[in-house]
Amino acid sequence: MSLKNKPRGFTLIEVLGAIIILGTVIVPLIIYMGDALKSNLDVERRVRSTLLAEGEVEKINTALYNSYTTSFTNWPLVLSDNYLVSRTLIDQTANLKRIVVAVGYDTNLDNTLASNEILITLTTLYVKRT
Amino acid sequence: MNTLKSKYIASQKSKGFILVIIMLVLLTNAVLVMGLISLAQTELQLVANRTAAVKAEYIAEAGLAAAIDSLQQNGASTINWQTTFPPSSSDNYEVTITTGTPVVVVSTGTQTGMGISHKLEIECAISGSSSPYTVVVSQWRQVMP
Numbered sequence: 001m002s003l004k005n006k007p008r009g010f011t012l013i014e015v016l017g018a019i020i021i022l023g024t025v026i027v028p029l030i031i032y033m034g035d036a037l038k039s040n041l042d043v044e045r046r047v048r049s050t051l052l053a054e055g056e057v058e059k060i061n062t063a064l065y066n067s068y069t070t071s072f073t074n075w076p077l078v079l080s081d082n083y084l085v086s087r088t089l090i091d092q093t094a095n096l097k098r099i100v101v102a103v104g105y106d107t108n109l110d111n112t113l114a115s116n117e118i119l120i121t122l123t124t125l126y127v128k129r130t
Numbered sequence: 131m132n133t134l135k136s137k138y139i140a141s142q143k144s145k146g147f148i149l150v151i152i153m154l155v156l157l158t159n160a161v162l163v164m165g166l167i168s169l170a171q172t173e174l175q176l177v178a179n180r181t182a183a184v185k186a187e188y189i190a191e192a193g194l195a196a197a198i199d200s201l202q203q204n205g206a207s208t209i210n211w212q213t214t215f216p217p218s219s220s221d222n223y224e225v226t227i228t229t230g231t232p233v234v235v236v237s238t239g240t241q242t243g244m245g246i247s248h249k250l251e252i253e254c255a256i257s258g259s260s261s262p263y264t265v266v267v268s269q270w271r272q273v274m275p
Contacts, residue, residue, distance in 0.1 A: 014148050021149075025156050029163045036163070039170040046177045050184055057188060095262075096199050098192075098216070120181055123216040124188040125195035130202050130262035 045105045049119040052079045053103040057122050060087065060099050064126045068097075077113070082106040084113040095128040182244035189215055189239030190250045193223030197235045198254075201265045206233045206256045215239075231255075232268060249273040 010018075056079070063070045072087045079085050088100040104118040192215050200209070212224040220242045228234045232253040240247045253269035 010148050018148050018152050021152050022156070026159065029159050032163050032167055036166040036170040039174060043170070043173045043177050046181065050177075050181055054184060093199065095202065096195060100216070120184075122185060122188050123192070125192035125215075127195040127198045127202070129198075130264065 046119050049083060049103040049105065052083055052085070053101050053120050053122045056085055056087065056101045056103065057099060057124060060089075060101070061126055064097065064099075064128075068128050077111070079103065082109065084111070084117070086113050086118075092125060095130070097126045097128075099124050099126055179244060179246065182241040182246040183248065185221065186239040186241040186246050186248035187250075189221055189223050189241065190237045190248045191239070193225045193237030193239060194235060194250055194252060196223070197225045197227055197237060197252075198265050198267075201227065201233065201235075201254070201256055202262045204261065205258075205263045236273070 060072070063072070072089065075087065077084055077086075082105055084104060084106050086100075086102040088098075090098040090100070092098045100121065100123050102113065102118045102121040104113050104120075106113065107117055108114075193213075196213070206227070206229045208227060208229050210224070210226045212222055214220070214222045221240060222242070223237055223239045226236045228236075232255055234251065234253055236249065236251045238247055238249045249272070251269075251271050251273050252267050254265050254267045257264045257266070
């Protein structure tokens with residue numbers, strides 16, 4: 001038998017076997033990898049929302065310090081990129097206002113902060129100085 | 131003849147080699163993906179802790195605001211109270227006012243979900259003869275647990 005005619009490389013059976021093994025194991029791995037990347041994006045949005053919410057509470061504190069009867073109706077809803085904010089002021093007592101700031105990512109891009117899009121809600125009190 | 135035999139043996143030995151390659155590729159991928167998942171879980175835990183800490187800090191600030199309101203309305207008196215805040219949540223703040231010169235107010239905000247607390251302390255002076263009293267805050271500090 002001549003060496004030149006001896007088959008080299010992998011046989012069709014080997015290649016098919018390899019594809020089947022790779023396919024069955026790689027697919028779940030890719031799914032897990034996708035989940036991990038999605039979770040990474042979620043983390044990034046939560047971190048950014050937290051920072052934006054902190055900044056918003058401080059802005060409201062400053063505005064209330066300057067004028068206790070400040071209204072926020074004209075303040076922008078969009079904070080940055082697709083991050084939206086919802087601000088609520090509640091008179092807790094005559095000299096105490098409850099500040100509620102909710103920040104989230106507008107996933108469906110409808111410029112409205114739905115409850116399932118809220119990533120953080122910060123609540124605090126502001127006291128009117130006498 | 132010897133050369134032919136050795137090449138034949140080498141050819142026989144190389145059978146099944148693709149399985150080893152696949153196993154190595156799969157092992158490498160599995161290790162990478164497991165590392166990625168572990169990292170993602172750690173990051174999620176970190177951000178949850180950070181969010182809870184920020185919430186606790188603002189709850190503690192709410193306690194301080196309530197304490198200053200109490201001092202403005204009632205003047206200085208040693209008092210301690212705990213309130214659920216925000217209302218209808220499980221979080222709370224605990225405020226302790228200690229009279230003296232200066233008046234010391236300690237507010238501890240607790241985010242019960244993650245069990246994280248944040249403690250703030252202020253020193254202030256109260257003046258005025260009747261309600262509403264004037265409260266001047268001279269020191270504001272974060273108390274490390």
